[in-house]
Amino acid sequence: MNESNIGKRFQYNTLWIMMDKVLHMILSLVITSVTARYLGKANYGILSYGLAYVNIFTICCKLGIDAVIVNEMIKHKEDTGRILGTTCVLRFVSGMLSVVLTAIFVIVLKPGNMVVFVVTCIQALAVMFAAFDTIDFYFQAELQSKFTSIAKSISYLFVCGLRVILILVGADVVWFAWAGVLDTFVVAVLLLIFYEKNREKKHKLTFSLPQARGLLSVSRPFILSNLLVVIYTQMDRLMIGSLSTNADVENGLYAAGMNIAMYWMFIPNAFIDSGRPIIMTNKTEHREGDYRRTYGKLLAGVIWISIMAGIGFSLCSKLCIFILYGRDFYGAIPILILLVWSKLFSLIGTARGIWLVCEDYSQYVKYLIGGGAVVNLVLNFILIPKTGAMGAAVATLITELVGAVLLPLCMKKMRPFLKMTWNAFLLKDIFHK
16 A cells, blocks of 8 residues: 555544544533533542542553554454454453452442442443453554444443433432443444454454463563553542542542543544554554654654643633533632643653554563652652642643653663654654655
8 A cells, every 4th residue: 555545544544533532522521511510529529539440440451452452463464353352351351350349449448438339330340341442453453443433422422412311300420420331331332343344254353362371471561551550640539539638529620620631632642543553564564764754743743732732721721611610610720731731741652652662662661651650659649638639730740741751861762762752843854755
């Protein structure tokens, strides 16, 4: 396939991803706003606390395979069905275990709080169904993300309608937890249907124990890194719940700031998801010039979209909070500003994952993520008891900066990436052949 055709497929694939995310964002703006106002800061904080467990175990249950699965399918195209099927089984089994662990953690951390226990355990069921998100990597590798976009759009439309009904009938917070699980379940069913209808005959989903061992072996450097990612991306909400004097309210404010800070991220993530298979294919086929040029363009897009988002949300933070959540959530304004700027460094780290796999530097991930995790834990322990959710936001921004810039600067092998990042910021050496 020539470069022109690849470019067209990249644009078409990215457009589908962005269309799905735009629809999701528009509906989310409305539904999240109405839901937060209906539940109030405390109940909204309980939902957010439960979702922290879901996010934690979703990351853990990926077993590090997400970082390498596209590359594995490109290298071993004939084994696609076995790779996908084996990964789905591994993630589903680990998801079942995560439900049990979630229940244990909540009993220990929130003893006697039955509402938090029930809501969190219900939400944890979503982790099992999230195992089938693995199929999305097949559509990414084939630049056919429209199927994932259609599945997620259908599911989200259905669940948004359900949440409106729950508000109209005056349902309590427990029913909103079930709505989140239903969203994940519907997406899983639709992805399986779309895969079966569009796969090649030889790509039937199957499980293989040797394949499982092989995948876990390749992904081993990323398993520990995923666990460490949990610490500095999700532990903030749990630590707010444990260390803050007004935990539910503080979690509600933090969730409001975080939700808005992430609304725009579908744009750079769409570029990353569409660019990943192209970049990895160029590297695998030893087209170094195309590899570096394409990766440089991706980095430049991620950086400058993030900078523009940071400026825009900083200027409009009060208006965003007022429109979506109301005056009761004004305490989330500084949290939103800090978190939206932290996403610049977070996205650089996401894009760096492609480079690490292509350059076979996966072994360095645990050091980069581990250092950030230590910084995050220390800062959260110091700041959250004093300033609540605001302290967690400060800790997140500093942690992302350390992980994206300061730690790589201390590692000789990582410095070429920092140079590429700087050149991308300056829009240098990325447009000529």
